[in-house]
Amino acid sequence: MKKAKILPYIILFIACLYLVLPLAVTVIYSFVTGWTEILPDGFTIKYYLQLFDDRRFWPSMFRGIIISIIPILISSTVVILALYTSILYCPKLDRLIQGICMLPNILKGIVLAIPVLSLYAGSDSFLGNRIVMLTFVYCIVILPFVYQGIRNNLRAVNVVQLIEAAQMLGAGKLYAFIKVVVPNMLSGIMVSSLLSMSAIFGDFAIVKIIAGSKYITAQQLLYNSKNLLLQYQSAIVSIMFVSTLLISGAAFAYQNYKTKKDMQ
Amino acid sequence: MKYIQFENIHKYFGENHVLKGINLGVEEGELATLLGPSGCGKSTLLRCLAGLETVSEGKIYLDGSDITQTDPRKRNIGMVFQQYSLFPNMNVAKNIAFGLHIQKKSREEIEKKVNDVLEMVGLSDKKTQFPRQLSGGQQQRVALARAIVMEPKVLLLDEPLSAIDALLRKNLQTEIRRIQKELNITTIFVTHDQEEAMVMSDTIHLFNQGNVEQSGKPDEIYSKPRTYFAAHFIGRYNILDSQVFNNISGTAFDADKIAIRPESLIFSEEDKTGENGMISMKAEILSQTIRGNIISYRLKVESPKKDIVELNADCLFETNGKYKTGSNIYINIKPDDVILLN
Known part of the structure; x- marks a missing residue:
């Protein structure tokens, strides 16, 4: 009974993870300074600052x-x-x-x-x-x-x-x-x-x-x-x-x- | 001319001749029922009166004016549909006020009318609820309130109770009749349920294949059906070829068919032929079914010429246990209860 109740949540969690993961990775990647093996070696917002400085960005x-x-x-x-x-x-x-x-x-x-x-x-x-x-x-x-x-x-x-x-x-x-x-x-x-x-x-x-x-x-x-x-x-x-x-x-x-x- | 008058109404859908020259009148303040099986044209006639269908031929008069070509918006007719047709995006109060807003009534007047009509249908506490939050019966009462708040000349009810369960339906029948009498509003009610028609109507117009088969007061329609269809549709008449009936009963009725109401058959242990002109026949009880306060018997009658006829008889529940299945009894019929159909 308990198993049956948990199963839908597990499926839902996996589906959400599958959908959100590529996006989450993209967002994380936009903040990293570089990548070593499987982990980033540091975080920065400089790419965002560069982007906001780009005059073409907001009009586009x-x-x-x-x-x-x-x-x-x-x-x-x-x-x-x-x-x-x-x-x-x-x-x-x-x-x-x-x-x-x-x-x-x-x-x-x-x-x-x-x-x-x-x-x-x-x-x-x-x-x-x-x-x-x-x-x-x-x-x-x-x-x-x-x-x-x-x-x-x-x-x-x-x-x-x-x-x-x-x-x-x-x-x-x-x-x-x-x-x-x-x-x-x-x-x-x-x-x-x-x-x-x-x-x-x-x-x-x-x-x-x-x-x-x-x-x-x-x-x-x-x-x-x-x-x-x-x-x-x-x-x-x-x-x-x-x-x-x-x-x-x-x-x-x-x-x-x-x-x-x-x-x- | 009556308050509502249909004159020679014909309606075609392509090649399908749905209404075949309907002539029918409804008095002011009356509740008239259009009764008949599915596809007989009763709803089509109602929709023609509402202006939702155009008539192919004929005239419709309302309060002395020809409204045959009048826009439905200008006919001042209210209608309640089978599936309620409440606006799902509006709460109860807004549903009821919809037509009043179109009439550009003042806010105070709208509020007063909405409150009054909600009180009348007993839904004052549901004002802010949405249709999806109401039961079928409540939704139908909102639909009724929405129609009567406009103070229409005529109220049309197109099988409004057919989607509602039996017990609630009986309550709503009484409720609708009470409101109709209270407002003295001319009402046309469409149904295929003969019992509902009997309970609610001042007059019944029985429809069959695009024609009015018979019109009259409920008791008249029930006790004096004029045609085979009327007898067949109203109640559970026993309908026999007159020749066969004459053979089993030893009578000489001159008609095409004979109709006898199931409750007209009186049971006895002995032959009562001749007592007050009574017609008596020997019968065997084939089966019996309890239908609440009534027991329905299925009987077999055999004539000397070996004609075998099965009849339905209804007795009050007090006969329960008195007559056994398989036993032989006498069934007696008063001559007045034999209805001749031609």
């Missing part, structure tokens, strides 16, 4: 965050509106939407970037702008995460009946969707957004192909630092991780605050 972090958030907002809005239309007006469209949203799983972003670049690079319209191109390519890259997260959440609620109930209380369909259905999708949106953010934030290949030196993100900075000391690179990765963690933490804290406020 900021760019990385902005280029992660905007595609998430665009993709989430598009998917939510598409699902709203399909669920309420044309359920047959759902399959088509699913097919389209899952397509980037087959057509990887890096494959997509090259034809997009050759198609729009010479365009005089706003689509010829590298940052616009990059934004829309990211929108497509994250579609599977966004769609799956939102769709899974929608399956848990009877959207049609909730909207009908709201209609009977005098609400319009879109108002009911925004006020009643969307709040129930927030956890799904949040999870898919975080997945999407980590995918975009961790990318350096697509941004390098499309934007090149016109839009340097933290990942690109990391890529460009490949000839520098590993501790310096580890410091960049650690800062990127902490930033993502803070953004996710802030999002979850806001969600908890809202739930508590609703409960009052």
